[in-house]
Amino acid sequence: MLSAEDLTALWVTLQLAAVSTVLLLLLATPLAWWLSQTAVRGRVLVEALVTLPLVLPPTVLGFYLLLLLGPEGAVGGTLERIGVGHLAFSFSGLVVGSMVYSLPFVVQPLQNAFAATGARLFDVAATLRASPLDRFLTIALPLARRGYLTAAVLAFAHTLGEFGVIIMLGGNIPGETRVASIAIYNHVESLDYGAAHALALTLVVLSLSLLTLVYAVNRRARVVGVPG
Secondary structure, eight states: OOOOHHHHHHHHHHHHHHHHHHHHHHHHHHHHHHHHHHOOTTHHHHHHHHHHHHSSSHHHHHEEEHHHHSSSSSHHHHHHHHTTTOTTSSSHHHHHHHHHHHHHHHHHHHHHHHHOSSSEEEEEEHTTTTHHHHIIIIIIHHHTTHHHHHHHHHHHHHTTTHHHHHHHHTOOTTTTOOOHHHHHHHHHHOOOOHHHHHHHHHHHHHHHHHHHHHHHHHHHHHHTTTTO
């Protein structure tokens, strides 16, 4: 059984995963499209920057985000001066950190999905006087739907287990920045392994269910020959 505090932490985690995933899909779409279509030299550096969160220790990423978003940082300080308030140790700051940390899990599936569509369909649409936006909306997006499903599930599931970035950037504020992974750590610190197991098992089941859904949908699409 999960305690009320654990349920609150789980709810914060689900909110964080949902908000981060939606915003990432919106912001990563033009970036992934550009990476899949461009051949400029700067693309290599952009791809390296996008992939960087995969190899950086989460605490390193969280530390620099804390400096950036805190009251003395470039972003946090600017927000302070205009009366908005910095983003460190807040849910909004966690959203920013989660988006940066999960960026490669969204960009790479979308980039691969866009690249897999090829150029022939776009060339045919262009001969029919379809604008670039029309071609993107009517051809690229529908054919990339499996990539969107994969990106969404990976981003959501990845956020469920975040710890290093969150503890550095958001701390451990109940009801605001205390997510499930931090609640598990708190239980282990206090030697309450039963509570830690209950919450950890909840995350395992949830993550496994999401990944199983992706594999099942993609396998079914391959069997029936659905593109994208």
